[in-house]
Amino acid sequence: MIKAAKTGSPRLNPADPGQVKAFAWPVWPVLYMAVLFGLSSIPGQVPDQDPEGLAASFAWVPPTVQNGLHLPAYGLLGWLWFRGLLRHLPLGAALAAGISLTVGYGILDEWHQAFVPGRFPSATDGLANALGAGMAAGLFGWRHGRPNP
Incomplete structure (x- = not known):
């Protein structure tokens, strides 16, 4: 339990691992969103130019595979949000908030790609992001919503 300070505001007790864990989940x-941002900041292939640097490392991955990677990537992001939010919210609210945060971040990341050379925002990628979050929500809800035997 969080102890109230003399001023009446809650205070985190660093010696209590449960309190630290409750506040550290975000x-x-x-961090995973930062990784996704970094990956989406890698310049794409500009027509009539050979890829350079880090972009050359990903040039061999076909676009259909890259698009398919949105499902597990945003499914994992959703799962991380669901897991943390479930500490503070009922299951349905945690799933709704987690999906909203994941899809919202996916939209912002697609917009961000408009400013990266050789990259562009894609409604298909945004849909794949939402589908990944939705699939993860279904799995998470199934796993956490059933009674324990």
């Missing part, structure tokens, strides 16, 4: 989805 670190994981935010």
